[in-house]
Amino acid sequence: MTTQHTPQGVRLARGFTLVELLVGMALALITTVIIAQVVVNSEGQRRTTSSGSDAQVNGSIGLYTLAREVQGAGYGIISHSAALGCPISAKYGSANALSLTLAPATITVNTSGVPTLRTFSSGRTSFAVPMVVKANHASTANFFTVNSSTGTANGDVMMAIPSTWSSTNWCTIFQVAGSGTNVLSSTNVPNEQPSGDSWNPASASTLMPTTGYPADTSYLVNLGAIVMREYTLSSENLVMRELQPTGAWGGDQMLASGIVAMRMLYGKDTSTPKDGVVDQFDTTSPTTADGWSRVLAVRVALVARSETREKEEVTQLDPVWDVGTATTVSGTAACSTGSSRKCLTLTLPKASTTDTEWKHYRYKVYDTVVPLRNVLWSAV
Numbered sequence: 001m002t003t004q005h006t007p008q009g010v011r012l013a014r015g016f017t018l019v020e021l022l023v024g025m026a027l028a029l030i031t032t033v034i035i036a037q038v039v040v041n042s043e044g045q046r047r048t049t050s051s052g053s054d055a056q057v058n059g060s061i062g063l064y065t066l067a068r069e070v071q072g073a074g075y076g077i078i079s080h081s082a083a084l085g086c087p088i089s090a091k092y093g094s095a096n097a098l099s100l101t102l103a104p105a106t107i108t109v110n111t112s113g114v115p116t117l118r119t120f121s122s123g124r125t126s127f128a129v130p131m132v133v134k135a136n137h138a139s140t141a142n143f144f145t146v147n148s149s150t151g152t153a154n155g156d157v158m159m160a161i162p163s164t165w166s167s168t169n170w171c172t173i174f175q176v177a178g179s180g181t182n183v184l185s186s187t188n189v190p191n192e193q194p195s196g197d198s199w200n201p202a203s204a205s206t207l208m209p210t211t212g213y214p215a216d217t218s219y220l221v222n223l224g225a226i227v228m229r230e231y232t233l234s235s236e237n238l239v240m241r242e243l244q245p246t247g248a249w250g251g252d253q254m255l256a257s258g259i260v261a262m263r264m265l266y267g268k269d270t271s272t273p274k275d276g277v278v279d280q281f282d283t284t285s286p287t288t289a290d291g292w293s294r295v296l297a298v299r300v301a302l303v304a305r306s307e308t309r310e311k312e313e314v315t316q317l318d319p320v321w322d323v324g325t326a327t328t329v330s331g332t333a334a335c336s337t338g339s340s341r342k343c344l345t346l347t348l349p350k351a352s353t354t355d356t357e358w359k360h361y362r363y364k365v366y367d368t369v370v371p372l373r374n375v376l377w378s379a380v
Helices: 018-072 289-293
Strands: 003-005 011-013 087-090 098-101 105-109 115-122 143-145 157-161 171-175 188-190 219-224 226-234 237-242 253-257 259-268 280-282 295-305 320-324 342-345 363-371
Touching: 018 115, 018 226, 018 237, 018 253, 018 259, 018 295, 018 363, 105 259, 105 295, 115 219, 115 259, 226 259, 237 259, 289 295, 320 363
Parallel strands: 087 171
Antiparallel strands: 003 011, 087 098, 105 115, 115 226, 143 188, 157 171, 157 219, 226 237, 237 253, 259 280, 259 295, 295 363, 320 342
């Protein structure tokens, strides 16, 4: 703005010049751009931070759920380590026979590399001790003679276990049911087929080994009810399904969202003799009772994805799982050139080899080692 003086000394305001207006507008525009840039960057950082928090919550919840389940796996089914790994014959009513293994936790991996963790436990809420079979039980017999049936009730799900299992001498799931003179007593555990569907077939010989269960070396374990759950990934969610009392698998229940990759490993004691210390992790399921007795822990890694899509490609490579150097882990490689630490690559799901959308998200790896307490506490 310019000022002009008149002869009488009166000051007259003439306004801003064009140059002054242009300079003012330029400064205002520059200030606006700076403020907008600060706001955009601040919002981007806020979204990145909050999305990272979401991934942390999802990963932590997923790990906590798995750890809690694995810690209690094997409750009530491990009376003697020699029974571990026993193949189980089981069928409810007219349903398809189930393929089960007497082990607290088993790991399988499908053709896409997605693992499934299955846990197996007894559903007894009160005490139940193993019952020694006191008379030879033929494969066609409809009752077991035991030393004591204390703690057993009609309808309880039981498991018959041989002293030494094999492909022809397996474990059998049955249900306590009888009629007439063949009823549950202090030394008698009936396994008749009731009027409705149950775990007992019309002919016991269709489930039990041809040699039956010999006296003094075989025994029964009272499960009360089978508690069996499977944990895996489905549609980028950690899900769980549970075996129903009718022998059918229930539907998937979502436990944590945004879990895009998972890896599970057995923790094994490979020392001779066993020293109770895990010194190897791998995905190979044992094939012998001794092998299963050496599985003392399960190691789990989850990859959680942030919920916010970033404008730029913020991830270029699949995340890696740093497993350290304390124990041997199969399939590892050096984390970086010259590094002594070992890593496992956790492959992310991609729609195709040309899909780059996954690169616009951030990923975090969460891992834990869960001891199988009921294996560690079981008798040898």
